[in-house]
Amino acid sequence: MKHNDSNRYLPKSSVCDDLPHACNHRLVLKEISKEQSLVMQLRAIVLPALEMNQNSELVSQMFQSILDCSSMVIAELLHCQSDAPAVDMLVDDKETVQRISNDVIEDSARPQHHHQNKRRRVAESMSFETPVPHYDGHQWRKYGQKQINGAKYPRSYYRCTYGKEQGCKATKTVQQYDPVTNTASDHSIMYKAIYYGRHTCNFNGNDSGISVPKDNGETNTHRNHDLVHYNNNQCSIVSVTCSHPDDHQTFLDGNVVHDTYGDIIPRNINMDWQLDTIESVQLDFDNWDWR
DNA sequence: GGGATTTGACCTGG
DNA sequence: CCAGGTCAAATCCC
Numbered sequence: 001m002k003h004n005d006s007n008r009y010l011p012k013s014s015v016c017d018d019l020p021h022a023c024n025h026r027l028v029l030k031e032i033s034k035e036q037s038l039v040m041q042l043r044a045i046v047l048p049a050l051e052m053n054q055n056s057e058l059v060s061q062m063f064q065s066i067l068d069c070s071s072m073v074i075a076e077l078l079h080c081q082s083d084a085p086a087v088d089m090l091v092d093d094k095e096t097v098q099r100i101s102n103d104v105i106e107d108s109a110r111p112q113h114h115h116q117n118k119r120r121r122v123a124e125s126m127s128f129e130t131p132v133p134h135y136d137g138h139q140w141r142k143y144g145q146k147q148i149n150g151a152k153y154p155r156s157y158y159r160c161t162y163g164k165e166q167g168c169k170a171t172k173t174v175q176q177y178d179p180v181t182n183t184a185s186d187h188s189i190m191y192k193a194i195y196y197g198r199h200t201c202n203f204n205g206n207d208s209g210i211s212v213p214k215d216n217g218e219t220n221t222h223r224n225h226d227l228v229h230y231n232n233n234q235c236s237i238v239s240v241t242c243s244h245p246d247d248h249q250t251f252l253d254g255n256v257v258h259d260t261y262g263d264i265i266p267r268n269i270n271m272d273w274q275l276d277t278i279e280s281v282q283l284d285f286d287n288w289d290w291r
Numbered sequence: 292g293g294g295a296t297t298t299g300a301c302c303t304g305g
Numbered sequence: 306c307c308a309g310g311t312c313a314a315a316t317c318c319c
Binding site: 143144146148149155157159171173 | 307308309311312
Binding site: 141142143144145161 | 295298
């Protein structure tokens with residue numbers, strides 16, 4: 001577990017004890033998610049500004065501690081809600097959403113075929129509805145895309161970027177919801193992200209702790225190198241992504257807002273929707289009870 | 292040139 | 306046999 005330090009921020013008793021109603025859970029989740037987004041925005045502005053300042057490491061750690069703290073609270077709330085009716089953040093579908101079951105067979109005990117299991121066991125998966133499926137604190141490499149029967153949008157297949165070099169077996173699939181089945185109340189574009197397997201990768205390859213865009217960050221047009229902060233074994237997103245009404249995604253990169261096509265969006269234009277639609281992208285899977 | 296994505300082919304469980 | 310998952314060559318992009 002990588003969050004020992006953050007434990008000191010939380011009371012020993014469950015957060016749920018003081019939150020008897022599901023609606024309170026949702027409200028708290030929403031507010032904490034909002035707080036997380038704001039902290040991440042702030043960090044995205046502050047850290048690049050500090051550059052190599054000697055305090056940058058300390059500031060980075062402080063931001064990380066704050067985010068760890070809220071991640072712990074979110075994880076705790078989600079844990080509490082696993083016994084409760086539908087949660088907005090989790091897909092309410094027993095066929096696909098679930099924590100890893102207790103009777104999971106160890107990898108080593110499984111029959112080894114030339115290829116990996118073609119059929120995944122849904123019991124080992126965990127799925128989320130999210131408007132920002134690509135920003136969950138881990139780096140993923142896409143290895144396939146498939147048109148699924150009856151679905152309007154294709155399903156994309158991702159594996160951990162460090163899968164090969166570190167043997168991390170984590171994978172995920174992302175599929176955009178059909179408009180007719182989209183349960184989002186505001187009809188924003190929603191995706192279903194299903195995670196398989198636990199990350200065993202170790203992020204230690206970055207001395208500065210911050211990956212620097214190849215183009216020096218003026219306009220972050222590279223496709224896969226989102227600004228990510230690595231801190232020992234964990235990483236979390238520094239750049240902030242939010243839904244855009246016309247299908248674009250925008251990034252708050254340093255003090256520049258731009259979309260996926262590299263176009264810089266003037267900050268005095270329509271910033272309201274960007275702040276309104278920002279969702280939490282910090283999913284702390286290390287705090288899930290993977291069994 | 293290197294790394295990531297795309298996409299058609301292939302494999303396999305149901 | 307079909308649908309879903311993966312592979313790997315081709316392509317793209319920095």
